[in-house]
Amino acid sequence: MVSMRRKFTGSMVLGQTALDFMISYGIAFIIIAVALAVILSTDVFSAGLAPDVCTPQPGFTCDSFAVSPSGVFVIKLSQTTDSTINVTAAACSTLPNPNNVSRPFYGNVDLLPYDKAPQYYPDSSLQYGAIIYSGGYAVISTYCYSGPDSIASGHYGNQFIGYFWINYTTSGLLPTNHNIVRVASFTTKYT
Incomplete structure:
Protein backbone atom coordinates (compact mmCIF):
# COMPACT_ATOMS: atom_id res chain seq x y z
CA MET A 1 0.00 0.00 0.00
CA VAL A 2 2.87 2.31 0.73
CA SER A 3 4.32 1.89 -2.73
CA MET A 4 0.95 2.63 -4.27
CA ARG A 5 0.64 5.87 -2.33
CA ARG A 6 4.03 6.94 -3.47
CA LYS A 7 3.16 6.10 -7.05
CA PHE A 8 -0.17 7.85 -6.78
CA THR A 9 1.36 10.92 -5.12
CA GLY A 10 4.12 11.06 -7.73
CA SER A 11 1.56 10.84 -10.53
CA MET A 12 -0.50 13.59 -8.95
CA VAL A 13 2.52 15.88 -8.72
CA LEU A 14 3.38 15.24 -12.35
CA GLY A 15 -0.25 15.76 -13.37
CA GLN A 16 -0.50 18.98 -11.37
CA THR A 17 2.74 20.25 -12.94
CA ALA A 18 1.47 19.46 -16.44
CA LEU A 19 -1.85 21.17 -15.71
CA ASP A 20 -0.10 24.28 -14.35
CA PHE A 21 2.14 24.35 -17.43
CA MET A 22 -0.80 24.06 -19.85
CA ILE A 23 -2.85 26.73 -18.07
CA SER A 24 0.08 29.18 -17.88
CA TYR A 25 1.00 28.82 -21.52
CA GLY A 26 -2.63 28.62 -22.62
CA ILE A 27 -3.39 31.97 -20.97
CA ALA A 28 -0.25 33.46 -22.56
CA PHE A 29 -1.34 32.21 -26.01
CA ASP A 43 -5.17 48.42 -39.37
CA VAL A 44 -2.02 49.51 -37.56
CA PHE A 45 0.13 47.91 -40.26
CA SER A 46 -2.18 48.89 -43.13
CA ALA A 47 -0.92 50.85 -46.13
CA GLY A 48 -4.11 52.87 -45.72
CA LEU A 49 -2.42 54.74 -42.89
CA ALA A 50 0.32 55.99 -45.19
CA PRO A 51 0.05 59.77 -45.56
CA ASP A 52 -1.18 61.38 -48.76
CA VAL A 53 1.77 63.05 -50.50
CA CYS A 54 1.78 65.27 -53.57
CA THR A 55 5.04 66.64 -54.95
CA PRO A 56 4.20 69.46 -57.39
CA GLN A 57 6.44 71.12 -59.95
CA PRO A 58 7.46 74.74 -59.30
CA GLY A 59 4.58 77.13 -59.94
CA PHE A 60 1.88 74.60 -58.97
CA THR A 61 0.31 73.45 -55.72
CA CYS A 62 -1.77 70.37 -54.95
CA ASP A 63 -4.44 71.79 -52.65
CA SER A 64 -6.32 68.50 -52.43
CA PHE A 65 -6.47 65.33 -54.47
CA ALA A 66 -8.10 61.90 -54.46
CA VAL A 67 -8.52 58.84 -56.64
CA SER A 68 -11.70 56.75 -56.67
CA PRO A 69 -11.81 52.94 -56.85
CA SER A 70 -13.04 53.34 -60.45
CA GLY A 71 -9.84 55.22 -61.38
CA VAL A 72 -11.07 58.82 -61.50
CA PHE A 73 -8.41 61.24 -60.25
CA VAL A 74 -9.62 64.62 -58.96
CA ILE A 75 -7.22 67.42 -58.03
CA LYS A 76 -7.70 70.97 -56.80
CA LEU A 77 -4.73 72.56 -58.57
CA SER A 78 -3.41 76.04 -57.79
CA GLN A 79 -0.85 77.89 -59.85
CA THR A 80 1.49 80.71 -58.91
CA THR A 81 2.99 81.61 -62.27
CA ASP A 82 2.85 85.22 -63.41
CA SER A 83 0.12 84.61 -65.99
CA THR A 84 -3.31 83.10 -66.43
CA ILE A 85 -3.29 79.57 -67.79
CA ASN A 86 -5.99 77.70 -69.67
CA VAL A 87 -5.81 73.97 -69.05
CA THR A 88 -6.92 72.31 -72.28
CA ALA A 89 -6.15 68.69 -71.38
CA ALA A 90 -5.15 66.51 -68.46
CA ALA A 91 -3.73 63.04 -68.00
CA CYS A 92 -2.93 60.67 -65.15
CA SER A 93 -0.81 57.53 -65.27
CA THR A 94 0.71 55.10 -62.80
CA LEU A 95 4.03 55.36 -64.63
CA PRO A 96 5.95 58.23 -66.20
CA ASN A 97 7.09 57.73 -69.77
CA PRO A 98 10.76 56.60 -69.69
CA ASN A 99 11.27 57.87 -73.26
CA ASN A 100 9.60 61.28 -72.90
CA VAL A 101 9.14 62.76 -69.41
CA SER A 102 6.68 65.36 -70.70
CA ARG A 103 4.17 62.66 -71.63
CA PRO A 104 2.39 59.97 -69.60
CA PHE A 105 3.26 56.34 -70.27
CA TYR A 106 -0.39 55.20 -70.45
CA GLY A 107 -3.73 56.80 -71.21
CA ASN A 108 -3.92 60.17 -72.89
CA VAL A 109 -0.27 60.09 -73.99
CA ASP A 110 -0.57 63.03 -76.39
CA LEU A 111 -2.72 65.10 -74.02
CA LEU A 112 -5.31 65.80 -76.67
CA PRO A 113 -8.04 68.35 -75.98
CA TYR A 114 -11.34 67.14 -74.57
CA ASP A 115 -13.22 67.20 -77.89
CA LYS A 116 -10.68 64.81 -79.44
CA ALA A 117 -10.37 62.36 -76.57
CA PRO A 118 -13.44 62.62 -74.30
CA GLN A 119 -12.95 59.16 -72.84
CA TYR A 120 -10.11 60.52 -70.72
CA TYR A 121 -12.13 63.18 -68.96
CA PRO A 122 -15.19 62.32 -66.93
CA ASP A 123 -15.55 66.01 -65.99
CA SER A 124 -17.11 67.92 -68.90
CA SER A 125 -15.73 71.24 -67.57
CA LEU A 126 -12.49 70.48 -69.43
CA GLN A 127 -14.33 70.62 -72.75
CA TYR A 128 -13.74 74.35 -72.89
CA GLY A 129 -10.67 74.44 -70.71
CA ALA A 130 -10.13 75.24 -67.06
CA ILE A 131 -8.95 78.81 -66.52
CA ILE A 132 -6.54 79.21 -63.59
CA TYR A 133 -5.58 82.78 -62.73
CA SER A 134 -2.24 83.48 -61.07
CA GLY A 135 -2.80 82.63 -57.42
CA GLY A 136 -6.07 80.87 -58.31
CA TYR A 137 -7.13 77.24 -58.64
CA ALA A 138 -9.25 74.84 -60.68
CA VAL A 139 -10.68 71.43 -59.92
CA ILE A 140 -9.69 68.99 -62.65
CA SER A 141 -10.66 65.34 -62.99
CA THR A 142 -9.40 62.66 -65.33
CA TYR A 143 -9.04 58.90 -65.46
CA CYS A 144 -5.78 57.41 -64.21
CA TYR A 145 -4.38 54.66 -66.41
CA SER A 146 -2.30 51.67 -65.33
CA GLY A 147 -1.91 50.13 -68.78
CA PRO A 148 -2.36 50.97 -72.47
CA ASP A 149 -6.16 50.55 -72.30
CA SER A 150 -6.56 49.89 -68.60
CA ILE A 151 -8.01 52.40 -66.15
CA ALA A 152 -6.41 52.04 -62.73
CA SER A 153 -8.83 50.63 -60.20
CA GLY A 154 -8.56 49.32 -56.68
CA HIS A 155 -10.24 48.79 -53.35
CA TYR A 156 -10.99 51.49 -50.79
CA GLY A 157 -7.93 52.18 -48.66
CA ASN A 158 -5.39 50.55 -50.99
CA GLN A 159 -2.36 52.64 -51.83
CA PHE A 160 -2.13 54.39 -55.21
CA ILE A 161 0.97 56.00 -56.75
CA GLY A 162 0.51 58.18 -59.82
CA TYR A 163 1.64 61.11 -61.95
CA PHE A 164 -0.44 64.01 -63.29
CA TRP A 165 0.13 66.08 -66.46
CA ILE A 166 -1.64 69.07 -67.98
CA ASN A 167 -1.61 70.67 -71.40
CA TYR A 168 -2.17 74.43 -71.16
CA THR A 169 -1.85 77.74 -72.93
CA THR A 170 -0.81 80.93 -71.18
CA SER A 171 -2.10 84.46 -71.46
CA GLY A 172 0.08 86.66 -73.61
CA LEU A 173 1.02 83.81 -75.97
CA LEU A 174 -0.73 82.55 -79.07
CA PRO A 175 -3.46 79.98 -78.28
CA THR A 176 -1.56 77.48 -80.41
CA ASN A 177 1.47 77.58 -78.09
CA HIS A 178 0.76 74.69 -75.76
CA ASN A 179 2.84 73.72 -72.75
CA ILE A 180 2.75 70.12 -71.62
CA VAL A 181 4.13 69.57 -68.16
CA ARG A 182 4.09 66.87 -65.52
CA VAL A 183 2.51 68.87 -62.73
CA ALA A 184 2.87 66.43 -59.86
CA SER A 185 3.71 62.98 -58.61
CA PHE A 186 1.50 61.75 -55.79
CA THR A 187 0.79 58.93 -53.38
CA THR A 188 -2.67 58.48 -51.96
CA LYS A 189 -5.20 55.77 -51.28
CA TYR A 190 -8.40 54.90 -53.08
CA THR A 191 -11.27 56.83 -51.50
Missing part, protein backbone atom coordinates in the same frame (compact mmCIF):
# COMPACT_ATOMS: atom_id res chain seq x y z
CA ILE A 30 -4.84 33.64 -25.51
CA ILE A 31 -3.40 37.04 -24.54
CA ILE A 32 -1.13 37.03 -27.62
CA ALA A 33 -4.03 36.02 -29.89
CA VAL A 34 -6.25 38.79 -28.52
CA ALA A 35 -3.45 41.37 -28.92
CA LEU A 36 -2.87 40.28 -32.54
CA ALA A 37 -6.59 40.44 -33.28
CA VAL A 38 -6.79 43.98 -31.90
CA ILE A 39 -3.73 45.10 -33.87
CA LEU A 40 -5.00 43.62 -37.13
CA SER A 41 -8.53 44.95 -36.69
CA THR A 42 -7.28 48.50 -36.15
Whole structure:
Protein backbone atom coordinates (compact mmCIF):
# COMPACT_ATOMS: atom_id res chain seq x y z
CA MET A 1 0.00 0.00 0.00
CA VAL A 2 2.87 2.31 0.73
CA SER A 3 4.32 1.89 -2.73
CA MET A 4 0.95 2.63 -4.27
CA ARG A 5 0.64 5.87 -2.33
CA ARG A 6 4.03 6.94 -3.47
CA LYS A 7 3.16 6.10 -7.05
CA PHE A 8 -0.17 7.85 -6.78
CA THR A 9 1.36 10.92 -5.12
CA GLY A 10 4.12 11.06 -7.73
CA SER A 11 1.56 10.84 -10.53
CA MET A 12 -0.50 13.59 -8.95
CA VAL A 13 2.52 15.88 -8.72
CA LEU A 14 3.38 15.24 -12.35
CA GLY A 15 -0.25 15.76 -13.37
CA GLN A 16 -0.50 18.98 -11.37
CA THR A 17 2.74 20.25 -12.94
CA ALA A 18 1.47 19.46 -16.44
CA LEU A 19 -1.85 21.17 -15.71
CA ASP A 20 -0.10 24.28 -14.35
CA PHE A 21 2.14 24.35 -17.43
CA MET A 22 -0.80 24.06 -19.85
CA ILE A 23 -2.85 26.73 -18.07
CA SER A 24 0.08 29.18 -17.88
CA TYR A 25 1.00 28.82 -21.52
CA GLY A 26 -2.63 28.62 -22.62
CA ILE A 27 -3.39 31.97 -20.97
CA ALA A 28 -0.25 33.46 -22.56
CA PHE A 29 -1.34 32.21 -26.01
CA ILE A 30 -4.84 33.64 -25.51
CA ILE A 31 -3.40 37.04 -24.54
CA ILE A 32 -1.13 37.03 -27.62
CA ALA A 33 -4.03 36.02 -29.89
CA VAL A 34 -6.25 38.79 -28.52
CA ALA A 35 -3.45 41.37 -28.92
CA LEU A 36 -2.87 40.28 -32.54
CA ALA A 37 -6.59 40.44 -33.28
CA VAL A 38 -6.79 43.98 -31.90
CA ILE A 39 -3.73 45.10 -33.87
CA LEU A 40 -5.00 43.62 -37.13
CA SER A 41 -8.53 44.95 -36.69
CA THR A 42 -7.28 48.50 -36.15
CA ASP A 43 -5.17 48.42 -39.37
CA VAL A 44 -2.02 49.51 -37.56
CA PHE A 45 0.13 47.91 -40.26
CA SER A 46 -2.18 48.89 -43.13
CA ALA A 47 -0.92 50.85 -46.13
CA GLY A 48 -4.11 52.87 -45.72
CA LEU A 49 -2.42 54.74 -42.89
CA ALA A 50 0.32 55.99 -45.19
CA PRO A 51 0.05 59.77 -45.56
CA ASP A 52 -1.18 61.38 -48.76
CA VAL A 53 1.77 63.05 -50.50
CA CYS A 54 1.78 65.27 -53.57
CA THR A 55 5.04 66.64 -54.95
CA PRO A 56 4.20 69.46 -57.39
CA GLN A 57 6.44 71.12 -59.95
CA PRO A 58 7.46 74.74 -59.30
CA GLY A 59 4.58 77.13 -59.94
CA PHE A 60 1.88 74.60 -58.97
CA THR A 61 0.31 73.45 -55.72
CA CYS A 62 -1.77 70.37 -54.95
CA ASP A 63 -4.44 71.79 -52.65
CA SER A 64 -6.32 68.50 -52.43
CA PHE A 65 -6.47 65.33 -54.47
CA ALA A 66 -8.10 61.90 -54.46
CA VAL A 67 -8.52 58.84 -56.64
CA SER A 68 -11.70 56.75 -56.67
CA PRO A 69 -11.81 52.94 -56.85
CA SER A 70 -13.04 53.34 -60.45
CA GLY A 71 -9.84 55.22 -61.38
CA VAL A 72 -11.07 58.82 -61.50
CA PHE A 73 -8.41 61.24 -60.25
CA VAL A 74 -9.62 64.62 -58.96
CA ILE A 75 -7.22 67.42 -58.03
CA LYS A 76 -7.70 70.97 -56.80
CA LEU A 77 -4.73 72.56 -58.57
CA SER A 78 -3.41 76.04 -57.79
CA GLN A 79 -0.85 77.89 -59.85
CA THR A 80 1.49 80.71 -58.91
CA THR A 81 2.99 81.61 -62.27
CA ASP A 82 2.85 85.22 -63.41
CA SER A 83 0.12 84.61 -65.99
CA THR A 84 -3.31 83.10 -66.43
CA ILE A 85 -3.29 79.57 -67.79
CA ASN A 86 -5.99 77.70 -69.67
CA VAL A 87 -5.81 73.97 -69.05
CA THR A 88 -6.92 72.31 -72.28
CA ALA A 89 -6.15 68.69 -71.38
CA ALA A 90 -5.15 66.51 -68.46
CA ALA A 91 -3.73 63.04 -68.00
CA CYS A 92 -2.93 60.67 -65.15
CA SER A 93 -0.81 57.53 -65.27
CA THR A 94 0.71 55.10 -62.80
CA LEU A 95 4.03 55.36 -64.63
CA PRO A 96 5.95 58.23 -66.20
CA ASN A 97 7.09 57.73 -69.77
CA PRO A 98 10.76 56.60 -69.69
CA ASN A 99 11.27 57.87 -73.26
CA ASN A 100 9.60 61.28 -72.90
CA VAL A 101 9.14 62.76 -69.41
CA SER A 102 6.68 65.36 -70.70
CA ARG A 103 4.17 62.66 -71.63
CA PRO A 104 2.39 59.97 -69.60
CA PHE A 105 3.26 56.34 -70.27
CA TYR A 106 -0.39 55.20 -70.45
CA GLY A 107 -3.73 56.80 -71.21
CA ASN A 108 -3.92 60.17 -72.89
CA VAL A 109 -0.27 60.09 -73.99
CA ASP A 110 -0.57 63.03 -76.39
CA LEU A 111 -2.72 65.10 -74.02
CA LEU A 112 -5.31 65.80 -76.67
CA PRO A 113 -8.04 68.35 -75.98
CA TYR A 114 -11.34 67.14 -74.57
CA ASP A 115 -13.22 67.20 -77.89
CA LYS A 116 -10.68 64.81 -79.44
CA ALA A 117 -10.37 62.36 -76.57
CA PRO A 118 -13.44 62.62 -74.30
CA GLN A 119 -12.95 59.16 -72.84
CA TYR A 120 -10.11 60.52 -70.72
CA TYR A 121 -12.13 63.18 -68.96
CA PRO A 122 -15.19 62.32 -66.93
CA ASP A 123 -15.55 66.01 -65.99
CA SER A 124 -17.11 67.92 -68.90
CA SER A 125 -15.73 71.24 -67.57
CA LEU A 126 -12.49 70.48 -69.43
CA GLN A 127 -14.33 70.62 -72.75
CA TYR A 128 -13.74 74.35 -72.89
CA GLY A 129 -10.67 74.44 -70.71
CA ALA A 130 -10.13 75.24 -67.06
CA ILE A 131 -8.95 78.81 -66.52
CA ILE A 132 -6.54 79.21 -63.59
CA TYR A 133 -5.58 82.78 -62.73
CA SER A 134 -2.24 83.48 -61.07
CA GLY A 135 -2.80 82.63 -57.42
CA GLY A 136 -6.07 80.87 -58.31
CA TYR A 137 -7.13 77.24 -58.64
CA ALA A 138 -9.25 74.84 -60.68
CA VAL A 139 -10.68 71.43 -59.92
CA ILE A 140 -9.69 68.99 -62.65
CA SER A 141 -10.66 65.34 -62.99
CA THR A 142 -9.40 62.66 -65.33
CA TYR A 143 -9.04 58.90 -65.46
CA CYS A 144 -5.78 57.41 -64.21
CA TYR A 145 -4.38 54.66 -66.41
CA SER A 146 -2.30 51.67 -65.33
CA GLY A 147 -1.91 50.13 -68.78
CA PRO A 148 -2.36 50.97 -72.47
CA ASP A 149 -6.16 50.55 -72.30
CA SER A 150 -6.56 49.89 -68.60
CA ILE A 151 -8.01 52.40 -66.15
CA ALA A 152 -6.41 52.04 -62.73
CA SER A 153 -8.83 50.63 -60.20
CA GLY A 154 -8.56 49.32 -56.68
CA HIS A 155 -10.24 48.79 -53.35
CA TYR A 156 -10.99 51.49 -50.79
CA GLY A 157 -7.93 52.18 -48.66
CA ASN A 158 -5.39 50.55 -50.99
CA GLN A 159 -2.36 52.64 -51.83
CA PHE A 160 -2.13 54.39 -55.21
CA ILE A 161 0.97 56.00 -56.75
CA GLY A 162 0.51 58.18 -59.82
CA TYR A 163 1.64 61.11 -61.95
CA PHE A 164 -0.44 64.01 -63.29
CA TRP A 165 0.13 66.08 -66.46
CA ILE A 166 -1.64 69.07 -67.98
CA ASN A 167 -1.61 70.67 -71.40
CA TYR A 168 -2.17 74.43 -71.16
CA THR A 169 -1.85 77.74 -72.93
CA THR A 170 -0.81 80.93 -71.18
CA SER A 171 -2.10 84.46 -71.46
CA GLY A 172 0.08 86.66 -73.61
CA LEU A 173 1.02 83.81 -75.97
CA LEU A 174 -0.73 82.55 -79.07
CA PRO A 175 -3.46 79.98 -78.28
CA THR A 176 -1.56 77.48 -80.41
CA ASN A 177 1.47 77.58 -78.09
CA HIS A 178 0.76 74.69 -75.76
CA ASN A 179 2.84 73.72 -72.75
CA ILE A 180 2.75 70.12 -71.62
CA VAL A 181 4.13 69.57 -68.16
CA ARG A 182 4.09 66.87 -65.52
CA VAL A 183 2.51 68.87 -62.73
CA ALA A 184 2.87 66.43 -59.86
CA SER A 185 3.71 62.98 -58.61
CA PHE A 186 1.50 61.75 -55.79
CA THR A 187 0.79 58.93 -53.38
CA THR A 188 -2.67 58.48 -51.96
CA LYS A 189 -5.20 55.77 -51.28
CA TYR A 190 -8.40 54.90 -53.08
CA THR A 191 -11.27 56.83 -51.50
